[in-house]
Amino acid sequence: MTLGQVLANEVGAAVVTVAVHASDPLTGLGAASILDADARLRLLGGGESASAEVIVVVEDSVDDGTFALLREIRDASRLDHPPRCVIVTDHFRSEVLMTAIECGMSALLPRRTMTGEDLAQAVVAVSRGVAQLPPRLQGDLLERLDRMRRDVLEPHGLTLLGLSVREREVLRLLADGHGTEEIAIRLTYSESTVKNVLHGLMRRYHFTTRAHAVAFAVRAGVI
Numbered sequence: 001m002t003l004g005q006v007l008a009n010e011v012g013a014a015v016v017t018v019a020v021h022a023s024d025p026l027t028g029l030g031a032a033s034i035l036d037a038d039a040r041l042r043l044l045g046g047g048e049s050a051s052a053e054v055i056v057v058v059e060d061s062v063d064d065g066t067f068a069l070l071r072e073i074r075d076a077s078r079l080d081h082p083p084r085c086v087i088v089t090d091h092f093r094s095e096v097l098m099t100a101i102e103c104g105m106s107a108l109l110p111r112r113t114m115t116g117e118d119l120a121q122a123v124v125a126v127s128r129g130v131a132q133l134p135p136r137l138q139g140d141l142l143e144r145l146d147r148m149r150r151d152v153l154e155p156h157g158l159t160l161l162g163l164s165v166r167e168r169e170v171l172r173l174l175a176d177g178h179g180t181e182e183i184a185i186r187l188t189y190s191e192s193t194v195k196n197v198l199h200g201l202m203r204r205y206h207f208t209t210r211a212h213a214v215a216f217a218v219r220a221g222v223i
Contacts, residue, residue, distance in 0.1 A: 016127040019044045019052035019083075021069060023059060031058050031088070034116040040124050050076045054123050055083050055104070058111065061091035062100065070103035084126045088114060094140050101141075107132035163201075163222055170197050172223040175214045 018041050022028035035056065036043040044052050055073055059066060066087075074082040085104040090111045092100075100108075106126035109118060122132050133141070163171075166187075173183045180198070184191040198210065207213040217223045 015042045016040060016054060016124060017042050017044055017052050018054045018056060018123050019046075019049040019073075020056045020058070021049075021073075022057070027058050031056055031119065034119055035123065037116075038120040041120065049073050049083075050078045052077075052083050053079065053127050055085045056088065056119070056123065057085060058088040060089065060111075062087060062089055062093075062096060067096075067099055067103050070105075074104055086119070086122050086126055086132075088119065092137075094137060097137055097140055098144060106130070108134060108137065110134075163217070167197055167201050168217070168222055170194055171201075171214055171217045174198075174210060175218065175223055 018035055020028050020032045020035065020043070022031060032043055035041050049055065050073070052073075055070065057066060057070070070085055077083055082104060084106040085100075086107040086109065087100065087105050088109045088111045092108060107122045109122055109132070125132055169187055170183055173186060178186065180191050180194045183189070184194045187194070189197075198213070201207070202210070202213055205213070205216065207216065214223075
């Protein structure tokens, strides 16, 4: 019995549906065989990708054709949330990082040194919302996000969370215990403007109360 089977039997873990795509048929069969042997996973056939929670792509290199495939799969997905992707390759260009993430990439594994257990563990991990990127790409991602915040969002009064400067100011004062009338005076807004800011914020993020909105802002570190 494999380690994956032992874990699945012991904790009764939910089975993750996974589909494999590779331009080389033998490579695809090899990856499929590894995943099919793990009790935590259920391998789907070629026509069942729309039901996959995780897509595994194994290629020599990643290009526009790879991204077109992932977009097609995500658009056709029958799940509430589009599938995450594990890409296995030895040639990944950092300049396509953001495109890969937009297409669902949550893990990038080196093809040359990857083991079967590495692949299975990565599939299970990303199905649970865990990302697995090489350190060099983690640093690149943080740099790109900081550049986006500095050059694109802040000049328009926005943050990475999508909150405007006005929304942050209102939430900060709300967290300090001020009512809408006091907030309006402090920010030199009309009281109706403050109420509209709060209403739009709560509707956009589905907050149920003002306390819920403040708690979100505190946890996100924006106030």
